[in-house]
Amino acid sequence: MNKRVAIQGAEGSNHHKVARDFYGPSIQLIECMSFDALVSCLLDGSAAFGIMAIENTIAGSIIPNYALIDSNNLHIIGEEYLNIHHHLMALKGQQISGIKEVWSHPMALLQCKEFFKKHPHIKLVEDTDTAEVAKRISKENLMSIAAIAPKMAAEIFDLVILEDEIQTIKENATRFVIVQTAVPTNGVDQINKASLKFQLDHKRGSLAAILNVLSDCKMNLTKIQSLPVIETPWKYSFFVDITFDNYREYEKAMTIMAIMAEEFKVLGTYKNGRK
Amino acid sequence: MNKRVAIQGAEGSNHHKVARDFYGPSIQLIECMSFDALVSCLLDGSAAFGIMAIENTIAGSIIPNYALIDSNNLHIIGEEYLNIHHHLMALKGQQISGIKEVWSHPMALLQCKEFFKKHPHIKLVEDTDTAEVAKRISKENLMSIAAIAPKMAAEIFDLVILEDEIQTIKENATRFVIVQTAVPTNGVDQINKASLKFQLDHKRGSLAAILNVLSDCKMNLTKIQSLPVIETPWKYSFFVDITFDNYREYEKAMTIMAIMAEEFKVLGTYKNGRK
Numbered sequence A, B: 001m002n003k004r005v006a007i008q009g010a011e012g013s014n015h016h017k018v019a020r021d022f023y024g025p026s027i028q029l030i031e032c033m034s035f036d037a038l039v040s041c042l043l044d045g046s047a048a049f050g051i052m053a054i055e056n057t058i059a060g061s062i063i064p065n066y067a068l069i070d071s072n073n074l075h076i077i078g079e080e081y082l083n084i085h086h087h088l089m090a091l092k093g094q095q096i097s098g099i100k101e102v103w104s105h106p107m108a109l110l111q112c113k114e115f116f117k118k119h120p121h122i123k124l125v126e127d128t129d130t131a132e133v134a135k136r137i138s139k140e141n142l143m144s145i146a147a148i149a150p151k152m153a154a155e156i157f158d159l160v161i162l163e164d165e166i167q168t169i170k171e172n173a174t175r176f177v178i179v180q181t182a183v184p185t186n187g188v189d190q191i192n193k194a195s196l197k198f199q200l201d202h203k204r205g206s207l208a209a210i211l212n213v214l215s216d217c218k219m220n221l222t223k224i225q226s227l228p229v230i231e232t233p234w235k236y237s238f239f240v241d242i243t244f245d246n247y248r249e250y251e252k253a254m255t256i257m258a259i260m261a262e263e264f265k266v267l268g269t270y271k272n273g274r275k
Helices: A014-023 A035-043 A063-071 A106-111 A113-117 A131-139 A151-157 A206-216 A247-260 B014-023 B035-043 B063-071 B106-111 B113-117 B131-139 B151-157 B206-216 B247-260
Strands: A003-008 A027-032 A049-056 A075-083 A087-090 A101-104 A123-126 A145-149 A160-163 A173-180 A193-201 A220-228 A235-243 A262-270 B003-008 B027-032 B049-056 B075-083 B087-090 B101-104 B123-126 B145-149 B160-163 B173-180 B193-201 B220-228 B235-243 B262-270
Touching: A003 A014, A003 A035, A014 A027, A014 A049, A014 A075, A014 A173, A027 A035, A035 A049, A035 A063, A049 A063, A063 A262, A087 A131, A087 A151, A101 A106, A106 A113, A106 A123, A106 B106, A123 B123, A131 A145, A131 A151, A145 A151, A151 A160, A173 A262, A193 A206, A193 A247, A206 A220, A206 A235, A206 A247, A206 B206, A247 A262, B003 B014, B003 B035, B014 B027, B014 B049, B014 B075, B014 B173, B027 B035, B035 B049, B035 B063, B049 B063, B063 B262, B087 B131, B087 B151, B101 B106, B106 B113, B106 B123, B131 B145, B131 B151, B145 B151, B151 B160, B173 B262, B193 B206, B193 B247, B206 B220, B206 B235, B206 B247, B247 B262
Parallel strands: A003 A027, A003 A049, A075 A262, A101 A123, A101 A145, B003 B027, B003 B049, B075 B262, B101 B123, B101 B145
Antiparallel strands: A049 A173, A075 A173, A087 A145, A087 A160, A193 A235, A193 A262, A220 A235, A220 B220, B049 B173, B075 B173, B087 B145, B087 B160, B193 B235, B193 B262, B220 B235
């Protein structure tokens, strides 16, 4: 049976590409129009796995997705990195001068703002998704409308790319995580990365003490992010990623962390996706 | 002579409110339609000070603005915290049932998505700013169009608030910084906070060593954020905020930091804006 994989967005989207890169082409794709909807699919069992963007080089961490993983006790079981490319696409035979409106997700429109300044005849209209508009243009044979989507969408929906790489910032590496509700029961063979969350009081040196422990246990920090705990002034949450060579040393570090930090939680252990 | 203060956005916007909170009502406001334009105004001398949102509780750090401050060598000379409220406003006499379109900044539309799901008859149209639309509705007497803006905009432009607090996440505290190009020459009397930037090699314990120094020098960490350096794999940038009681101890810490960290830079020293 094919794996049921929930993605944010539609067929042909970047999340779809990540699902295929991670699980191969034989998956049962479940399209969700928001990250909240994706989590609901996981919680009610209609999907076994979910793909979520978690940080990118333009905006940094996608904090609301960290909150979704944390508050719903999802487990991170893998990660993938993808460079995001936005392409302008429309029905075959169309040219950019004939495009009147582009419909897309607000974030994609924002990331391509500079390009559209050079084409002021095109009206920008918000829509729910990037690739879903590509599908709609194709299915409903919509003239004069363009979508912003990855190359894969043009292939799937038989559209022509009017202009490629229209995003303002050319380098936008995005990190995606693969999440599930079930506690992972896999072996530890290929595991060399972990995502942690904990809280600390605003006490001088409290974070330094934690990082000393991680360093002493031979854990390498690849990410750290502090966030004020909204309801408790002067308390901070930390999201930390570490890589390691030896799982035993990782376990030892976690035993000490559980004693030293408040609200300590392993969000997931997985294989480092950085090539 | 009134201070020339550049803001992102228009009269009546949150940035305008921050400018007024920080400098009082007697300022010469310079409206900039992007953060890039704001920086240009500072660099060419048409503004002496700039107001920039730098982080919020929903999305975390606004990384592109950190990059603007860093790459243009701006100096942070102050900070302000503001809770962001989105209100739906239109011409007097209008009701929500008569509104056909709302024009606003993509980010504001995104943050009010849930509200508009309950009003599917309203079309969401991207615009350049929040408060500027309020001004246009008022000036051009635009019927059936609504803006999403702070309460101040309704007061300035004589509009009616059709619905208040329409943002999905009710608690959105945003931190703004006040920046300038000139090197600050003020005294150190009220200075008790600093923003730092540095790079570290991906070497185990390198961050812990830095944090130990800060802790030993009695510096309190209020924020830490790592960012991979795009052009150099395995190198990380860190943005760190610290508070302190004693400026001498701060100077001592900075002397050591300059020796231990690469590309070390003080982005600014200022008075803690947290009440």
